[in-house]
Amino acid sequence: MIQVIPSIAIRKGRVVKMRKGDPNSEKAYDENPVDLARRFEDHGIEILHLVDLDGAEAGAPQNLHVLQQIAGYTDLKLDFTGGICTDGDIGNAYNYGADYITASSIAITNPQLFASWLVSYGREVITLGADVTDIQSKKVAFRGWQNTSNLTLFEHIEFFYDRGLKYAKCTDISRDGVLEGPAFSFYQEIIDTFPDLKVLASGGVRGVDDIKRLNDMGVYSVIFGKAYYEGILKLEDLEQFLVKQS
Numbered sequence: 001m002i003q004v005i006p007s008i009a010i011r012k013g014r015v016v017k018m019r020k021g022d023p024n025s026e027k028a029y030d031e032n033p034v035d036l037a038r039r040f041e042d043h044g045i046e047i048l049h050l051v052d053l054d055g056a057e058a059g060a061p062q063n064l065h066v067l068q069q070i071a072g073y074t075d076l077k078l079d080f081t082g083g084i085c086t087d088g089d090i091g092n093a094y095n096y097g098a099d100y101i102t103a104s105s106i107a108i109t110n111p112q113l114f115a116s117w118l119v120s121y122g123r124e125v126i127t128l129g130a131d132v133t134d135i136q137s138k139k140v141a142f143r144g145w146q147n148t149s150n151l152t153l154f155e156h157i158e159f160f161y162d163r164g165l166k167y168a169k170c171t172d173i174s175r176d177g178v179l180e181g182p183a184f185s186f187y188q189e190i191i192d193t194f195p196d197l198k199v200l201a202s203g204g205v206r207g208v209d210d211i212k213r214l215n216d217m218g219v220y221s222v223i224f225g226k227a228y229y230e231g232i233l234k235l236e237d238l239e240q241f242l243v244k245q246s
Contacts, residue, residue, distance in 0.1 A: 002214060003221035004241045005079070006040050006228060007202070008033055008070075009051040010063045016053070017226045019177040023146075029229050037070045043235040044242040045076065049102070049223050052082025056144035059083055059105065064096040071097020081129060082144075085109075090121065102169055104129030105142040107160065108149050115163045123166040127200065130156055131171035135186040145173055157194060167198045169223065175204035177226050182210055184217065191218050208237045215241070 009016055011026065015033055019025035037048055050070065054062035061083045071078055080093045081102035090101055101121070107114040107128055117126050130153055131145060132138045138153040149156070157168055170190060172183040182204040190199050198220035205211065205224040214222050227233035 002211065002219055002241060003047060004045070004211060004238050005047045005049050005200070005221050005223045006045060007049040007051060007223050007225040008036060009053055009225065010066050011053040013063075013066075015229075017177050017229060020174055025177070031229075033066050034069050034073050037074050037076060040235070041074045041076050044239065045235075046242075047077045047079060047100075047221075048074075049079045049081070050098075052080070053144060055083025056081070056105070057083075057146065059085055059143065061089055061093065064092055067093065067098060068096040079127065087117075087120075090117070100125050100127060102127040102129045104131065107156070108140060108142045108151065111159060115160060118160070118164050123164050127167040127169055128157070128160055128165055129169050131169075131173055131202075132186075134174045135172050135183050141173055153190075154193060157190070157197070161194050161197060165197065167200065167220075168194075169200040169202055171202040173203065176202070178204065179206050179227060179230070179232065180204055181206055182214060182222075184213060187214065187219055188217055205233070207233050208240075211238075211241060 014028040015031040016026050016028050052061050052063040067080055077099040079100040079102055080098035084101055084103040085106045131141050132153050133141050133148055140149045140151050140153055140156050172186055175183055182201055187201050200221040201214050201219045202223040205227050211222050
């Protein structure tokens with residue numbers, strides 16, 4: 001059964017969402033991150049994806065205090081991302097309550113270091129964030145999606161897949177925050193190319209039917225955000241997917 005993972009993105013202390021990664025399209029929601037996380041937990045959610053947007057742009061985590069607060073007031077498993085670039089950043093994230101780390105930019109700028117983390121910390125707790133500007137070019141974006149690499153997604157994943165990578169979060173940025181549905185063919189191609197990879201799909205989820213389709217395709221996890229914040233996807237709708245993970 002597919003894991004359903006809500007996302008909380010933090011910028012300047014606020015819960016926000018953007019369209020297609022454009023900071024100028026940012027919309028803030030009147031939500032307290034801790035209260036929001038507790039609401040997710042109360043409905044049976046077990047894992048939360050916490051995005052430090054300030055950290056992603058700065059190149060170092062900026063919202064560890066939010067991570068600490070959520071860890072202190074919930075029993076959620078926390079996947080922290082945003083500006084993780086050094087061993088010290090990982091250590092701080094774990095100390096503040098993270099259970100998992102998703103890193104993106106460092107895998108572009110220092111792939112050998114990211115590959116070493118798969119060994120030193122273990123591939124069960126390190127996820128590759130591999131997000132593309134669009135599914136035609138498949139160019140990998142980084143540094144808060146404001147920069148674009150010359151690498152294609154499949155070149156990028158293959159390098160780490162050959163070194164033991166188990167989890168990859170992949171977003172079609174052109175669909176993020178626009179509620180037009182996930183890029184199903186994109187995820188199918190990833191699964192077909194890397195059959196042992198656990199794929200976390202992010203971007204475009206509109207509702208339960210999209211999640212069901214991703215589940216049927218063999219996607220490991222789905223990360224959702226805007227559909228919930230806009231009142232389209234209800235937490236009650238997710239109960240069918242909330243099976244305890246063994």
